[in-house]
Amino acid sequence: MLMLKMLLFAALCVGSQGLKKLGAGTGPGQALDAMVDMASFGDYVYGAELGGNLKIVDVADKANPVELGEIPRGARGNARAVLVSGDLLYVAWRHAMVVYTLQNPAVPAVLNTFAPQDANRRNDRGIAESAHHIYVAYMNKMTRLESFYVLTKGSLNLVGMYTPTLTTETDSLETMDMVHHDGKVYATRASVSHWRISTFLVSDPANPSLHAMKAIPDFGFGRIVHHEGSLYVSEVSNELWRVDAASLSQQPLTVPAAVTGKLCSDVQFRGSRMYLACRGAAG
Numbered sequence: 001m002l003m004l005k006m007l008l009f010a011a012l013c014v015g016s017q018g019l020k021k022l023g024a025g026t027g028p029g030q031a032l033d034a035m036v037d038m039a040s041f042g043d044y045v046y047g048a049e050l051g052g053n054l055k056i057v058d059v060a061d062k063a064n065p066v067e068l069g070e071i072p073r074g075a076r077g078n079a080r081a082v083l084v085s086g087d088l089l090y091v092a093w094r095h096a097m098v099v100y101t102l103q104n105p106a107v108p109a110v111l112n113t114f115a116p117q118d119a120n121r122r123n124d125r126g127i128a129e130s131a132h133h134i135y136v137a138y139m140n141k142m143t144r145l146e147s148f149y150v151l152t153k154g155s156l157n158l159v160g161m162y163t164p165t166l167t168t169e170t171d172s173l174e175t176m177d178m179v180h181h182d183g184k185v186y187a188t189r190a191s192v193s194h195w196r197i198s199t200f201l202v203s204d205p206a207n208p209s210l211h212a213m214k215a216i217p218d219f220g221f222g223r224i225v226h227h228e229g230s231l232y233v234s235e236v237s238n239e240l241w242r243v244d245a246a247s248l249s250q251q252p253l254t255v256p257a258a259v260t261g262k263l264c265s266d267v268q269f270r271g272s273r274m275y276l277a278c279r280g281a282a283g
Contacts, residue, residue: 052078
């Protein structure tokens with residue numbers, strides 16, 4: 001299942017009047033107007049674009065972001081998720097996880113690669129991190145069962161994995177996004193007709209397990225973030241949902257009038273402020 005965050009790449013500043021657009025990306029490649037996922041490091045932004053390549057953008061001049069180049073998708077398939085942790089860049093490509101060093105942020109260099117032993121596996125979206133581990137999921141295209149992997153940061157050594165059986169999951173759930181908090185990984189997952197929030201226990205990283213699943217009432221899933229005991233899930237029936245992390249009970253939230261009725265595919269917190277990225281609006 002493919003659900004995209006169609007984000008207009010632009011430099012934004014936050015002031016007393018809210019968000020102000022400073023400039024749009026330019027450079028040697030296509031216009032930067034369709035990103036599946038993005039992450040930043042200093043004055044650089046790394047974006048997994050709709051076409052599958054990883055774009056590298058210099059945003060030192062906020063009014064004039066410049067595309068410096070790209071890492072082509074190649075045999076690894078499309079770039080699906082991006083995470084920066086310290087001076088390392090993690091990219092979940094369709095068929096492999098790759099970690100790059102950012103000693104030269106304009107030219108990320110491959111440090112290590114993890115590829116599932118089963119060549120039929122693919123990633124749809126989502127990376128999460130804790131202090132020492134990276135979490136990612138890859139689905140077997142033949143069995144339609146998705147495995148959840150725990151990897152060591154930096155080296156990408158396999159620490160543990162959870163693979164469901166046909167008796168525990170029969171609806172081919174694929175991960176859309178995931179977040180780690182306090183020994184648990186919360187993942188938004190979807191199939192053709194089912195939408196779930198799954199909780200994986202990872203306090204014992206060598207033996208991750210599926211702890212709970214909660215149905216979401218309708219099609220969706222953009223971003224999932226954790227903030228002060230609640231999970232915030234965007235793009236659920238064109239609404240933003242708040243989910244209690246303990247009980248997984250959920251409710252839609254009232255959003256500003258400026259974004260009412262718009263598909264909000266990303267949500268982030270900075271301190272006590274919430275920021276939404278919506279099609280046709282940001283606020």
